[in-house]
Amino acid sequence: MTVKTMNTAEVKDLLEKVAGFNQDVGNERVKKIVHRLMHDIFQLVEDFDVTPEEFWQAVYYVGDLGANGEAALLAPGLGMDKYLDIRMDAEDEQAGLDGGTPRTIEGPLYVAGAPLSEGFARMDDGSDESAETMILTGQVTDEKGQPLANAVVDVWHADTKGAYSYFDQSQSEYNLRRRIKTDENGRYTARSIIPSGYGCPPEGSTQALLNLLGRHGNRPAHIHFFISKPGFKHLTTQINLAGDEYTYDDFAFATREELVVEANRIEDPAKAEQFGLNKPFT
Ligand code: MBD
Ligand code: FE
Known part of the structure; x- marks a missing residue:
């Protein structure tokens, strides 16, 4: 009727x-x-x-979403961040800006102002003795493959429980968040701990809606990056660790094939030492 x-x-x-x-x-x-x-x-x-009842339920839902700080968490769950990314990809393609590491979404858990160091950083505060050490190393280049010195690699990721410092008050300030300037060869290295995947708060507004859609609210283990250098286009990206149950089933739709990486386990202590295992905290 x-x-x-x-x-x-x-x-x-x-x-x-x-x-x-x-x-x-x-x-x-x-x-x-x-x-x-x-x-x-x-x-x-x-x-x-x-119905009016359904309408007001939706209005109160939005109120609750804001009150518990989840507006920017529901957005990627509803594909909004990914959609904007698809648009930026199309824009780049039109402008002939192809190739290189692809972008993916930023997510809601970045915090600006992480400690800045040159070439190397230790990212974890050493408080989680159960965590497995992770060495992250890479090279920043321009579009022709020329190494870029003094680019800033801003890295952030979750702990072994999938929680991010700042949002998780139990972690130390800027734990698992660092900015590293690339060296003269465009290289950077970080020592950190292997993160676990993130899950939406089970009692939160985002998960409540996902439940109604028959969806989970999990992300695979991942590491976020901003890469920047004056005069160059800013890159927002992530890597996803291969082998996670959610690698290809991310509630935020951020996984891209080119961003899935295999971690290699280094058993030889001498080899591990080459990656700065005993360098001091920076
Ligand atoms: C995250 O850690 C994240 O990266 C995204 C995109 C959404 C929620 C939590
Ligand atoms: Fe994240």
């Missing part, structure tokens, strides 16, 4: 007033976008016969 009200003069007039079309102040782009947004929400109410 759907009633049709969307295209009545009364609703059209309401939408125009809501978006401030009859005011000659304000921001034109915001007005147009809010007009379209409210139009589409009203249309959805009409098309799905959304």
Whole structure:
């Protein structure tokens, strides 16, 4: 028994007033976008016969989502971050900017201002004795493959419980977050611990909606990177560790084939030492 009200003069007039079309102040782009947004929400109410109870449930859901700080967590779960990435890829392709390490989403757990060092950093504070040591090393190059010295590699990742410092108050400040400047060969090395995958808070708003969609809220073990150098395009990316149950089933849709890496276990202590195992904390 759907009633049709969307295209009545009364609703059209309401939408125009809501978006401030009859005011000659304000921001034109915001007005147009809010007009379209409210139009589409009203249309959805009409098309799905959304009841007032369902409507208010949705409004309170958004309130709760904000109150528990999960707006930027639901966004990747609903594919929004990945969608923007797909758009940026298409833009790059159009501009002829192909090749190199592909981008993927930033996620909601970056913290600016991590300790900065040159060439090498130890990222973990040493407090987790059960953790397995991880050596991360790489080279930053320009689009022609020429090494880039003094690029900043900003790395962040979770601990063995899948938790990130700052958001997890039990970790020390900037634990598992570092900025490393590449050396004269464009190289950087970090000593850290192997992270576990992230899972959405089980009692949170994001997981509540995912449950209704029949979806899990897990990410595979991963390591985030920003790569930057003045005069060059900023790269936001991650690597995903191969062999994780969620490597190809990420709730945030961030995995890309080229970003899946096998970790090699180094058993020989002499070989491990080459990677700076006994260097001091930086
Ligand atoms: C994460 O650690 C993350 O990287 C993303 C994209 C979403 C939630 C948690
Ligand atoms: Fe993450």
